Every structure is written in structure tokens, then in C-alpha cells.
Amino acid sequence: MALKRVEKWRRSAGVRPALRLIELGVVTAGVVAVAIALHGVDLLIVVVAIIVMVMLHEFGHFATAKLSGMKVTEYFLGFGPRLWSVRFGETEYGVKAIPAGGYVKIVGMNNLDKVDSADEGRAYRSKPFHSRVIVAAAGSAMHVVMAFVLLWVLVAFMGVPSGRGAQISALARSARGVDPAAVAGLRAGDVIVSVDGRRIGSVNAVVAAVTKRAGRRTSIVVKRDGRERTFEVTPETVKVGGENVGRIGIELGSVIERSGPFSGLGIAGIDLGRVIALSGAALGSLFSLHGITGYVQDLTSTRAANSAARSGNRPESIYGAVVTASQAAKAGIGDLLVVLVSLNIFVGMINLVPMLPLDGGHVVIACYERLRSRRGRPYRADVQKLLPATYFVLLLLGGIFLSSLYLDLAHPVVNPFR
Numbered sequence: 001m002a003l004k005r006v007e008k009w010r011r012s013a014g015v016r017p018a019l020r021l022i023e024l025g026v027v028t029a030g031v032v033a034v035a036i037a038l039h040g041v042d043l044l045i046v047v048v049a050i051i052v053m054v055m056l057h058e059f060g061h062f063a064t065a066k067l068s069g070m071k072v073t074e075y076f077l078g079f080g081p082r083l084w085s086v087r088f089g090e091t092e093y094g095v096k097a098i099p100a101g102g103y104v105k106i107v108g109m110n111n112l113d114k115v116d117s118a119d120e121g122r123a124y125r126s127k128p129f130h131s132r133v134i135v136a137a138a139g140s141a142m143h144v145v146m147a148f149v150l151l152w153v154l155v156a157f158m159g160v161p162s163g164r165g166a167q168i169s170a171l172a173r174s175a176r177g178v179d180p181a182a183v184a185g186l187r188a189g190d191v192i193v194s195v196d197g198r199r200i201g202s203v204n205a206v207v208a209a210v211t212k213r214a215g216r217r218t219s220i221v222v223k224r225d226g227r228e229r230t231f232e233v234t235p236e237t238v239k240v241g242g243e244n245v246g247r248i249g250i251e252l253g254s255v256i257e258r259s260g261p262f263s264g265l266g267i268a269g270i271d272l273g274r275v276i277a278l279s280g281a282a283l284g285s286l287f288s289l290h291g292i293t294g295y296v297q298d299l300t301s302t303r304a305a306n307s308a309a310r311s312g313n314r315p316e317s318i319y320g321a322v323v324t325a326s327q328a329a330k331a332g333i334g335d336l337l338v339v340l341v342s343l344n345i346f347v348g349m350i351n352l353v354p355m356l357p358l359d360g361g362h363v364v365i366a367c368y369e370r371l372r373s374r375r376g377r378p379y380r381a382d383v384q385k386l387l388p389a390t391y392f393v394l395l396l397l398g399g400i401f402l403s404s405l406y407l408d409l410a411h412p413v414v415n416p417f418r
Contacts, residue, residue: 021086042329046322049340051077054102056146057347060138061104061359068131071122074105100318106135109362110383125380129370136362143348144272147341151271154337156264161254166203167191168222169253180248184233190222191255203252210235214246279345286315298411299403317401320408356383356390 035044055077065072071090078096085094108115108123115123124132154160168190171182192200195209196218210218214237221230235246259267285291298314316324321343328335352360365381372379 023084027084043322043326045329046325046336049325049336050318050322050343053143053146053340053344053347056142057139057351058102058104060140060142061106061135064131064135064138065104065106065124068127068135069122070124070127070131070135071107071119072104073107074103076105077102079103110365111380112383129366132366133363136359136366137352139359140348140351143344143351144276147275147344147348148268148272150337150341150344151275152261152264152268154334154341155259155267155271156261157258158334158337159256159258160334161256165191165193165255166200166206166252167255168250170251172249172251180233180236181250184220184231184248186220186222186231186233186248186250187224190224192252193221193223193228195220203254206252210248211245214238214244216246218246275341275345276349279342279349283346283349295403298407314407314413315400315404316413317405317408319405320413323408324413355393356386357394361386361390361393 032044035041058075062072062075073091075091075093076085076096077094078099079101080096080098083095083097085092087093106124107113107119108125110125113123120126124135168181168186168188170188171179171186173179192206194200195206196213198209200206200209213235215234217232217234219230220233221228233248235248237244238247286295295314325336325339325343328339351358352363354360354364356362365383369379369381
């Protein structure tokens with residue numbers, strides 16, 4: 001009885017929304033505290049990033065539906081039983097128990113939805129063709145926008161490997177205690193310009209030049225603080241594969257270049273086009289006869305699964321995506337952004353597959369209804385006839401989810417960020 005009174009009080013007008021928001025804040029703070037205590041901040045960052053990605057996808061549907069005058073009754077993260085919710089106006093916002101995505105509930109999405117006569121004018125199915133297409137495609141459009149913003153941040157503010165030159169990322173101590181680079185005065189951050197009088201354009205070129213100079217005094221020119229400096233280094237001799245090679249004790253990385261906020265817009269746009277093209281080719285390969293056959297082999301053969309795990313050439317479950325992104329986060333924020341860009345484009349493309357219940361299915365239905373409509377007589381597709389195909393798609397998606405989860409658990413992809 002007391003619990004019922006408390007719940008009734010919580011639902012009282014003006015009190016419940018504030019309390020619900022306080023509850024959410026307390027739970028969120030608790031989750032953050034636990035993540036910090038368990039040294040799981042990297043994982044928490046990835047989970048939050050994916051939640052933001054999911055809810056921005058749904059926000060695309062939500063915002064365009066509201067702008068089109070449609071009635072939106074729910075905006076939720078997850079599916080199944082409600083864990084937490086709050087109502088503002090005609091829309092309920094909240095979290096549900098199964099964290100497998102998110103959804104926005106718009107009244108009258110098809111002819112099977114029962115809609116109050118007073119709301120029929122605000123139903124999705126009653127709106128013009130262009131409004132329905134925009135709302136249906138807005139989720140995938142948000143993924144493209146997110147990918148572009150992430151790429152822009154990466155190229156404009158963090159920098160990307162230029163492919164030109166080699167930079168000393170760290171000095172490596174030899175097991176023999178000989179540190180030619182440190183003795184000569186080289187430092188982490190130096191950009192190698194030339195080795196023994198030859199201009200250097202890549203990491204591989206530095207390695208090739210140094211390994212040939214075992215035991216011989218070598219002139220290395222580096223750029224430091226905008227000025228070129230020359231250092232004399234004598235590579236120590238080490239045995240590799242029965243051959244004497246030179247080693248000076250440095251770890252190398254590509255030179256990182258930042259393009260700036262304005263020029264970065266164009267570069268991000270070009271890179272986005274490349275990512276979309278590569279992702280489209282990868283999806284086409286995955287769903288080709290060869291790709292499907294290979295995936296079945298991965299599921300039935302330990303050797304094939306291990307091979308796929310090494311190459312990473314297979315679809316990942318949400319668990320696998322979180323693991324990959326967590327590995328990238330540990331390697332650096334730049335690697336994490338690259339993974340999130342790819343994930344956004346992949347999810348955006350999958351959602352545009354022209355089959356219900358995916359967004360692309362709603363786009364196709366809107367286009368079909370537009371073609372069948374006559375002046376003054378709008379045509380409405382009978383979604384009930386599409387239910388068998390919808391159930392098939394749901395079973396297919398469920399099968400892919402479970403099988404990819406099995407592969408991610410039984411044969412995890414080798415960490416590419418080590």
C-alpha cells in the first residue's frame with residue numbers, strides 16, 4: 001500500500017518529471033563511479049558513444065517528424081519493459097530493458113496502425129510523400145552527418161598520418177644497454193629528414209637505410225622545433241635471420257598533419273566519400289555468394305573462423321563492435337574516431353536496405369504509394385501483405401546477430417590496435 005502511495009505521488013503533475021530526471025542523474029553518476037573504480041573508463045566512453053549514435057539516429061526521425069507535424073508519442077533507448085521514463089507534452093522519453101537499439105513511435109506509420117480520428121491528420125501515413133521520405137531517411141542521414149563531423153574533428157584538430165616522412169615516437173632501449181639514438185641526442189618528436197645524405201619519405205625508408213649502416217657512422221638530419229639539425233649516429237649491430245643489421249633504438253611513426261578547421265571541411269568530405277565507397281564495396285562483398293559461403297564456413301570450421309578472426313573480414317555483433325572500439329580507445333582517441341566513422345556508415349547503409357522493418361522499407365513504401373496515387377486519390381499500401389517478408393527479414397537479422405555474436409565470443413578478432 002505504501003509503495004502505491006509513493007508511486008501515485010511520483011506521478012503527480014509537476015513533480016514526476018523532475019524526480020525522474022534526478023533519478024536518471026543519480027544512476028548515471030553511479031555508473032560512471034563504478035567504471036572509474038573498475039578502470040573501465042575506455043569501455044564507458046565507447047558505450048556512451050554508441051548510445052549517442054543510436055539516439056541521434058532516432059533524433060533524426062524525431063525532429064523531422066515533429067517539423068512535419070506528425071505526432072510522436074515515444075522516444076526510447078532499448079526495447080522491452082520500461083526501466084525509466086518521463087513525459088513532456090505528448091511524448092514519453094525513456095529507457096527500456098533490452099539495450100539492442102532505440103526507437104521513435106510515430107502514430108499511423110502504416111494502414112495497420114489504429115489511430116484516433118482526432119490524430120489522423122497528424123499520422124505519418126496522412127502526410128505528403130516528401131515528408132514521409134524525409135522522416136524515414138533521416139536516421140541514416142544522421143549517421144552520415146555524424147561520420148562527417150568525426151572525420152572533420154580528426155583531420156582538422158587531431159591530425160592524420162600524412163604518408164610523408166617519419167617521426168620518432170619513442171626511444172627504445174636495447175637489451176644490451178646500447179642506445180645509439182639517445183647517445184647521439186635524438187629525441188621523441190624529431191622528424192627524420194634524411195639518413196646518410198638521402199632524403200627520407202616514409203617509415204620504411206628510414207628502416208631500410210638504418211639497417212644497412214650497421215657499425216658505420218651515419219649522419220641523420222631531423223627537423224626539431226621548425227629547424228633542421230644534424231646528428232652523428234653509429235647503429236649497433238644485431239643479428240636478424242642470420243644477417244647483421246643496424247639498429248639505433250628508435251620507434252617510428254608517420255608524421256601527423258592537421259589541416260585546420262576550414263580546409264578540414266573539404267578533406268573530411270572527400271574522406272567521407274571514400275569511406276562510403278569502401279563500406280558499400282565491403283557490404284556488397286559480404287552479401288555476395290562468395291561472402292555468404294565464406295561466412296557459413298566461418299561458422300562451421302574452426303580453422304576458417306580463426307582465419308576470419310585474424311583478418312577481421314566478417315560482420316561484428318554489437319558486442320564485437322564494442323570490443324573493437326574499446327581496443328581502439330585504448331590505442332588513442334584518433335583510432336576510436338576512425339572506428340566510430342566506419343560504424344556510423346555501416347549502420348546507416350544497413351538501415352537503408354529496402355525491406356521492413358528497416359528505414360529503407362518505409363522509403364520504398366512511400367515511393368510505391370506515390371507512384372500508385374492519382375490526383376486526389378492517395379494510394380495506401382497494405383502492409384499486411386508484406387508481413388511474411390518482414391518476418392523473414394527479422395529472422396535473418398536475428399540469425400546474423402546470434403551467429404556474429406557466437407563468432408565474436410568463440411573466435412574474437414585479433415586486436416589490430418596493438
